[in-house]
Amino acid sequence: MQTSATTLASDANVRPADAQSVRAPEPGAALTRTAVLLIGIVVAIYAVLMLYPLIRVFEDSFREFVPGRIGSQADAPFTLANYTDLLHPAYASYFWDTFRIGAIASCLGVALAFPLAYFVARRRSDWIRSVTLGFLITLMFLSVLIRVYAIELSFGPVGFARDIAALFGERAGSRFYIQFMVVLGLLHYVVPMSALVLIGTIQNINPRLIEAAQALGAAVWKAHVKVTLPLAARGLLSAFLVSFTLSISAFVIPMVLGRGKIAFVSNLIYNRFSELANFPSGSAVAMVMLVISMTIIFAVSRLASSSRFDGAPR
């Protein structure tokens, strides 16, 4: 899965060129009545199933909590309490865990995916390339439940790898080991995804550049550090962005592998609903999370499309 941000960027690259060329070969048609109708239906579906529910959540987040109903009472008084409650350290730790563990997993995931992607991208079209590609795409589609269950079976109390905890000098139930399991779960998700993004990037780097650097006397590692990595910067950044977005909104992975000791913000939202039925508070958490993740996505995609990452050697 690519970020929609990169898709939009590439889309935007195609269109203005069309519009600006003198003879305008592909101008597109003016709206007809059918087209307006079609667009209207789609917009209506999005408005009803996404926009309006989100506005409701926004409104609900300012309502006073009345126990025992789904959603706030229509006439419940407005309050900021749902937000000020979140300043309590107990809540801050959910956010801290989410963003910290998410960042660790995304950085590790991109670092591990790069060599793998390089290996695939530089293969000729042979069976090893097809098998690895098929394998990565299958992994990308694989149900998150299978990953979580497989990792719990392998690294949990009955797994063959349970002794890894002892390597760290930790018990299998310790907070540190549980964090480690959550990172493993996220990695299983993030590595195939990053590898697929990076394969696309590396394939578009001219292999002659590395050969040139080596011919001019650079060692292979130096050629890669000075040539491949800068040219792949944009791809690395967008792989990180995809990984980070997926990691911080992960739900099942921390819920099952975190065993109640590690929980992400998404789990907090679900618990507000399933355990306390406190919808106004859940709404406030959802709003804060929405704003934070949108800001991160916006910032990183702006960074990725800025000219600093053009990759042109200077």
Next chain:
Amino acid sequence: MKRFTDSLLGLVVLGVSIITVLFLVIPLLMAAVMSFDSREYLGQFPPPGLSTRWYTSFFSDAYYLKGLKVSLLLALTSTCLSTMVGVAAAFTLDRYRFPGREVLSAFFLSPLIVPHVIIGFSLLLFFSSIGLLDGFVRLVLGHLIITVPYVIRTTLASLVGIRKSFMEAALILGATESRAMWKITVPLAKTGIAAGAVFALAYSLDDVSVSLFLTDPNFYTLPVAMTNMMRSQFDLRIASASVLLMIMTIVLIWLLDRIAGLDNVVGQGVYHK
């Protein structure tokens, strides 16, 4: 010295790649092997004997079977709906020019970046406030909104490559707008549409975070059933369910390869012959 560091780097990179692949594969194989464990309880690896007891147990459990049935029905229904909606959106976005077009296409893709838990939570609030309590309808609508963007994206990608002049030619030769659409654009874009439908099917079959909010005691999906079981009794029926889901995924990937070609999904790149 240069040679030495170079070959060392090569070894390290190869080593890291191999460990990464093993990390991705071995847990899955573990789950597959354990699903054939003959013990009655969840014991340590390796299993002392093999049997298909967990599969028998899975297929005789009404709770899981109900979930499987709802999942399949739901995936088919929501995929049909989201393919129709997504294709309509992509075609109009591609063919017509109007102010706010860029904003609209960003809006149509936005469910991809809004965390799914938030979508699930907001839909739950909304459906409850309007009194929509039927579990299946709620699930279909929830899955519709999270799968449509995939269809829009793959369809848009395939439409970019189609010359507008083909459509103009059909119109000049006297075809009506809709006839030209059905005879020219749809056949040329069918790879993208089909790939989008496969994506939608896969994500619908997999979703937990939206479904968990919208289920009711009568309508729950297989992943929701598995999640509940993982939290209450961690037994090996989940392993057999996982193997079934893995097989479904592999079938979908095979379909995607047949329809679009995996190399086209990723692209071969400029410097690759």
